[in-house]
Amino acid sequence: MSGSFAPLRQPVFAVLWAATVLGNTGSFMRDVASSWLVTDLSASPAAVAMIQAAGTLPIFLLAIPAGVLSDILDRRKFLIFIQVMLASVSISLMILSHLGLLSVSSLVALTFLGGIGAALMGPTWQSIVPELVEKQDLKSAVALNSLGINIARSIGPATGGFLLAAFGAAVTYGADVLSYIFVIAALLWWRRPQDADDVLSERFTGAFRAGLRYARASRELHVVLIRAVVFFAFASAVWALLPLVARNLLEGDAGFFGILLGAVGAGAIVGALVMPRLRQKLDADQLVLGSVLVTALVMASLALAPPKFIAFVLLLLLGGAWIVALTTLNGTAQAILPNWVRGRALAVYLTVFNGAMAGGSLGWGLIAQELGVPTTLLVGGAGLVIAGLVMHRIKLPIGEADLTASHHWPEPLTIDPVEHDRGPVIIQIEYCVSRDSRPDFISALTRLSAERRRDGAYQWGVMEDAADPERITEWFMVESWAEHLRQHHRVSKADADIQAEVLRFHSAAEPPKVTHLLAIEAKHQKAFKP
Template identity: 30%
Template sequence: MPRNLGSEAESTPTTTATREAVPLPATAPRRSGTFSSLKVRNYRLFFSGQVISNIGTWMQRIAQDWLVFTLSGNDPVALGIAVGLQFTPILFLSLWAGVLADRADKRKLLIGLQAVAGTQALVLGILDITGVVEMWHVFVLCFVLGCVAAMEVPTRQSFVAEMVGREHVANAVALNSTIFNMARIVGPAIAGFVIVWVGTGWLFLANAVSTLAVLAGLLLMNPDKLFRGPRVERAKGQLREGLRYVRRRPDLMTVMVLVFFVSTFGITFFTSLAIVAANVFGTEADGYGLLSTLLAVGTFTGALMSARRGSRGRPRVRVLLLSALALGLLEVVTGYMPTYFAFGIALIPLGYATITFLNTANALVQTAVSPQMRGRVMGLYVLVLVGGNPIGAPMTGWMAEAFGGRSPFIIGGAISAFAALVCAVILVRRGGVSLPRRRFPGLRVLDRRA
């Protein structure tokens, strides 16, 4: 894997930014249903591997949170630090990962990164099962996993368009979320009961085994059937070139800003759910797993609806703004729910609004950029999506300790709703934001009718 990409930021730009996306026809192509992307063999292989791997990933996430809670004596700050360590590498690596994704063979790069992720889970599982695991072990391995994710997520996001072509991008993005959230239903439910029965260690080992499914899918793909754009040769200034590309696009900037505020302050469930389960309602690991499953019921349903919309037409900014506002308001309401049962039920519509927002934002960005820039733009998108977590996760733990376990939901939801309203007002005052017709005829992602 190529290293030392830091020099890219300080060098002179190339002319890649002048190449734009292949224009779409004025009339949108016919769609073929909620699962239209699965007609593409390479994507079917990817999809199948992700179904298994994501279940393992969610089992590890629940097990890791509970392991940190166990080792720290239910300290919410320790949990916030562990989550923050997983996202800190995003700040330093995601932009260069986007540059690398534009240059490299994305399929081969993903194979290497998945192998490292499986090794991380294997090491943590062995340490846990043998009884020698300590908090610093978990913190170090969280950071390692964060480094892998910082490289893998931009690559995987931009690889979606290569597997299915631009026509099916929105549908494939939604289907990816569907399997992610299906696993979010199954994984935590399994993890909660397994932790009670045999502890957390075996769940880490199960996740290590599940990565083999992704590796098998990637290895069985036919590279000649991928929808690859022109190869981006290594050159100086490509990172700065990607940042300038986004800065010159007010439509992309609007999406990026809104995603940053909502994801940093509103979508903090990895930390806040464990805190609410243990410190507000006094449940064990199975209670935490059930809350995660109820949230996932909503996100799974929302992902299916997003896939249906993605098979019918282009993503709309109106859906983005309304789902962000709904997310914030529902999160505030959820934070005030008095009982464990009421809190859990309120997580279902909150999950629906959350995944609708995330899928719409992702599809808007993916369909609005040129193929040569997709990796770098998705690197920046991943940065704003999860790069605020090194701040948001410890802040969530601090708020829970200072103001009570419900406060992350109430405060985070209020900030998300306010951010959605501000972005909506800005768009209205500008009279809408549209893509230049001379560059993207037939494609208007953000317009007055949206």
């Protein structure tokens, strides 16, 4: 076994991958049952869209905290807890459905709880993949995870629709419960090594702030996020209204709805398989624009209530376009993120993605309630094309920088050991720069400031000596001594290149002088009062 399937040679990865495919299949079965049941309970488009929003809103709210938790908790135990939680949700749905007690409010509430589980699981599962395979197989493992999700997407909805039509919602939810049992068994079987003690390990609040600081300072991440918001906000219309399209426009039953969702999954699998060839001919921006145009075409065509076979083909196209856009945007985000913040920054991406889906679903549901489903799909498709053409001018980052840690900063010199939680800390770097070189130096230093902020600084500035204008001091502040020590391990080779460019303008024979200033603790401040 080689190439794309090489990670399956690792027994732990193979077992957990298979269990995850089974678990995701069960989740899609649950979702198709819930999406269809709400059309029985209410004819309101807003109520139907609320199910979509209830499943994605928790990921919008909790993805970032989930990313932090995945870094500071035992990931295996955390995943087991999440699976038990998700099984409990499906058990509740099964019992209420069997007793005939399901209502729109209870369905939305339990879907929301299921969304919480999905929010907690996403970053955690992504974080364990590097533990399961060799480094050279990591990209293939990520691709296999995407393939597994789409296998589940192609099997789950169709199976769920069949079970729903043949045996009812209680049996469909019960099948989902069984899938979680297999996932929990696989996680119990996995003997994950204990995490090594790390004196610089982050606590929740500090890790949370560090992740947000990075996201706020990364201009490249901002481009990916705004492109994702625009695409998913408009494209969410077809997902929010698809149950009504299947039932009212196409006059199908629950089984047909499952087949349509299965077509999306099948199209996504085909899209994933042809992606390598597409990447050879098209860049990331062209791939996203192509996905925009295909998705808009599908939305407009569904608004015309085509024959069922044509609708099936359209959903195949939608699945292919969706996976191309999703993979391109997610892959770009992965490429621009260093390892130390990958989970948290990807959680920011998931927050934006699911926020756009949740907000878009609610918005399109309300619009459909006033204008009708066909008109809403046409409006959404037209808006997607216009927004896609505008966003095409904002180019996605290439993501070719070397983000591995450079470890080129020397350890700071101190007379006595410094407590890790002591802070804040000011770091000053004194440069000697000629007047002629100053404009270029300031330009390079400004680029360096972004790196300082991404790696942990919450304030940054540059000042000159009034008595000697060629003596320029760069300064930045970090929360604590431990956070500054972490900066030493976060600086990438790409950042080192920027620093080398700044140092070219330093004219003195000695290296720039670096000073570390520590805040005086409150218990000692009274000694300095007059």
